[in-house]
Amino acid sequence: MSNPNIGRHLSAEQKAALSERFAVGAPARAPRADARHGEGRGMIIGLMGYAGAGKSEVARHLRERHGFETPHIGRPLKRMLAELLRDIGYDEATIIRFVDGDLKRSLIPELGITSTEAQQTLGTEWGRNCVGADFWLSLWLGKVDRVIQSGGRVVQESVRFANEVDSLRQRGALLVEVQRPGVGPISGHPSEVLPARADLVLQNGGTIADLRSAVDAVLSSKSLCETPVTH
Template identity: 80%
Template sequence: MIIGLMGYAGAGKSEVARHLCKRHGFVAPHIGRPLKQMLAALLREIGYDESTIVRFVDGDLKRDLIPELGITSTEAQQTLGTEWGRDCVRADFWLHLWLAKIDRVIRDGGHVVQESVRFANEVAALRQRGALLVEVQRPGVGPLSDHPSEVLPGEPDLLFQNDGTLNELHLRAANLAGKIRALEDKNKKGTDFGTFSGLSVPKPQY
């Protein structure tokens, strides 16, 4: 089974993915891992030590300005991913690399969570593989900019409300994992996802 998480930065996607991996046997090969490695190599070349690189690339400094670049880590990864990878190489460049990894996991009977589904072609590829798309929502959290990667890429199958404590988020992630396994056991669609606190089916848009 594959879970694809959507949502704005700061909604709690990474924490949901971490809990699913730590407690429920999922793996999370990140589609953006090559971007992080590329940026880390650049920061290393500039002269930053490893601990600071970690903080810039995926830690508490990722939204702080990198003086030598004049942009933040988030902006650097967005432009590497979109303006360079998708626009200059090909639209499915990063997706192709990632799918090769997850297809091996699924063939071996594993469970995958992708914590950052950002584009329509990613949604299409995940749906072809029977993935469940979940939008993580948190009150007061919205897009950080008008960059294309900040636009939600499609309609989710489920809404995951992150409107409580960290412990409540973990409980809801556990509920999600339980529902996924129930769906696999029954081998059918239509499970009533709305019966667990914090999970709901999106209302139709008219």
């Protein structure tokens, strides 16, 4: 059965192309020596959505069930913050909780801000504004291009800015927005603004099993061919 919560209307040509590329179990395409980005290579899915929408769960399922690699564009930020907390004197268990766990939105007394706010300002105010708008993106693409050139699959679980969207589009990526009832921006920070309209939308309004089934449907050629849903 098709999933009524997925996507927007696609032309017959788009559906046929997506059906071939994103079929469950389909082998990754071998790269051509003369291929441009997004042609004849592996595939990329870029996830958008507000914090708490379920992007991490989608990325986890794509990795564990469908063999995607999950290099996170924000991984250097997490490592930088972890090293700072380590230098302050926090134990490893607490660092994990602050950086990407249940204390992520709790105040870090020594910094006067939360882990989320620290990563946002490291990423945007320092990295993008002081070093360069493409700083983090260039680091991430260096890893991703090697994967897709070898026919691998990549999911980026946190697409936040227009230049990231542009680079993903150039590589033939599928942009998916994860929506969850009652979840919206947690602040007015620029990284909290969705950077583009997605190709498909996943509605995360049920259980984790429901969300995983919706992800499987996105990768199913049958679902893509039978889902003319608009958003």
